[in-house]
Amino acid sequence: MQTIDKFNFAGKKAFVRVDFNVPLDENFNITDDTRIRAALPTLKKILADGGSVIIGSHLGRPKGPADKFSLKHILAPVSKLIGVDVQFANDCMGEEAVAKSAALKPGEALLLENLRFYAEEEGKPRGLAEDASDEEKAAAKKVVKASQKEFTKKLASYADCYVNDAFGTAHRAHASTALIANYFDTDNKMFGFLMNQEVVAVDKVMTDIQRPFTAIMGGSKVSSKIEIIENLLSKVDNLIIAGGMTYTFAKANGGKIGQSICEDDKLDLALSLIAKAKELGVNLVLAVDAKIADNFSNDANTQFVPVGEIPDGWEGLDIGPKTEAMFAEVIKNSKTILWNGPTGVFEFDNFTSGSRAVGNAIAEATANGAFSLVGGGDSVACVNKFGLADKVSYVSTGGGALLEAIEGKILPGIAAIKE
Numbered sequence: 410m411q412t413i414d415k416f417n418f419a420g421k422k423a424f425v426r427v428d429f430n431v432p433l434d435e436n437f438n439i440t441d442d443t444r445i446r447a448a449l450p451t452l453k454k455i456l457a458d459g460g461s462v463i464i465g466s467h468l469g470r471p472k473g474p475a476d477k478f479s480l481k482h483i484l485a486p487v488s489k490l491i492g493v494d495v496q497f498a499n500d501c502m503g504e505e506a507v508a509k510s511a512a513l514k515p516g517e518a519l520l521l522e523n524l525r526f527y528a529e530e531e532g533k534p535r536g537l538a539e540d541a542s543d544e545e546k547a548a549a550k551k552v553v554k555a556s557q558k559e560f561t562k563k564l565a566s567y568a569d570c571y572v573n574d575a576f577g578t579a580h581r582a583h584a585s586t587a588l589i590a591n592y593f594d595t596d597n598k599m600f601g602f603l604m605n606q607e608v609v610a611v612d613k614v615m616t617d618i619q620r621p622f623t624a625i626m627g628g629s630k631v632s633s634k635i636e637i638i639e640n641l642l643s644k645v646d647n648l649i650i651a652g653g654m655t656y657t658f659a660k661a662n663g664g665k666i667g668q669s670i671c672e673d674d675k676l677d678l679a680l681s682l683i684a685k686a687k688e689l690g691v692n693l694v695l696a697v698d699a700k701i702a703d704n705f706s707n708d709a710n711t712q713f714v715p716v717g718e719i720p721d722g723w724e725g726l727d728i729g730p731k732t733e734a735m736f737a738e739v740i741k742n743s744k745t746i747l748w749n750g751p752t753g754v755f756e757f758d759n760f761t762s763g764s765r766a767v768g769n770a771i772a773e774a775t776a777n778g779a780f781s782l783v784g785g786g787d788s789v790a791c792v793n794k795f796g797l798a799d800k801v802s803y804v805s806t807g808g809g810a811l812l813e814a815i816e817g818k819i820l821p822g823i824a825a826i827k828e
């Protein structure tokens with residue numbers, strides 16, 4: 410497999426798929442440029458080598474060309490961050506894109522208009538009537554899939570090599586994230602630096618595992634985490650279940666959970682996960698006490714009670730101190746740690762303690778040599794809120810992509826380069 414650090418881009422044109430899907434305010438100012446900054450090492454390396462870059466990205470979820478989703482709005486900040494005057498092509502497919510990419514000289518960069526202005530990028534038909542029949546849907550899909558080949562081939566024709574640095578879309582088999590790789594031979598396609606870091610981090614919790622391995626799964630619902638929990642059960646030594654899921658497990662075990670969030674149709678599933686953990690010799694760690702509230706608000710009255718003894722009219726919004734200590738003990742004795750999802754409603758300042766305790770324990774374990782990966786949604790917001798982002802080994806930039814990777818799925822964007 411080709412690697413970006415070894416590749417010399419001198420005199421080459423690189424098509425770089427980035428994730429510049431940044432949040433914008435009503436005046437099109439970027440409110441968080443993290444995603445652009447994350448791609449800078451890759452873009453700068455190519456330019457410094459004496460190569461040129463054709464940058465492709467999506468922005469938002471357009472249903473066709475729309476000024477609101479134009480990448481022209483971010484051209485100036487992108488130029489400033491990369492440190493060169495980036496050119497712009499108003500249409501990723503038009504004559505302008507062809508001419509401007511062909512004329513690029515070493516050290517120059519071109520940003521293409523939003524790739525998702527074309528349905529071919531995602532390969533999904535658009536504008537279908539809501540009551541379209543299955544036959545109509547299938548026919549429309551066939552049409553877009555056929556034109557997707559031409560679309561992909563044309564994007565590939567702009568460049569000599571392909572670099573994928575968009576981990577956030579690696580779980581999508583889109584034209585620019587996966588299919589395009591078919592038009593480059595193995596020596597001329599590679600991950601960018603960001604993508605590479607993500608792939609290495611995922612490998613460390615999926616294959617290249619140092620033991621003991623502890624996963625902390627929080628968040629609201631068991632239903633959204635089933636596949637992850639099932640996949641992790643065959644890999645971890647300790648599985649900590651926290652957050653809203655706690656109460657589905659507690660009720661399944663015969664406990665009283667008051668008004669706590671619970672999925673009544675998942676009680677059997679919770680029991681089967683408990684049984685499976687036992688069968689596999691996994692230490693399934695469930696909360697023993699909860700910080701309960703008399704309504705769902707930051708200012709609610711609170712008390713600490715055992716998890717299965719929550720009175721009617723009260724709900725568990727975070728773990729209690731005994732559970733914090735128990736979780737911390739397990740985490741601190743781990744060599745590999747994966748954290749996905751808060752232990753409670755961390756958005757309310759009065760219910761952050763459990764998530765903070767988990768974050769601190771992970772930081773301590775990391776300082777003692779453990780590898781820790783945090784990602785897949787709200788746990789990233791947690792480590793940022795608690796100032797712990799630089800005290801864990803890696804904070805993933807990919808929400809859905811990371812979740813699919815830890816569900817054990819093959820990500821098309823990664824497979825397209827690795828094959």
Ligand code: AMP
Pocket residue numbers: 627628629630633651652653654670725726727749750751752753754755756786787
């Ligand atoms: P997820 O997107 O599934 O990772 O869930 C994250 C959300 O779960 C956050 O918004 C938390 O506020 C919420 N959450 C965590 N614990 C609880 C709880 N005990 N009750 C209700 N919501 C919770």
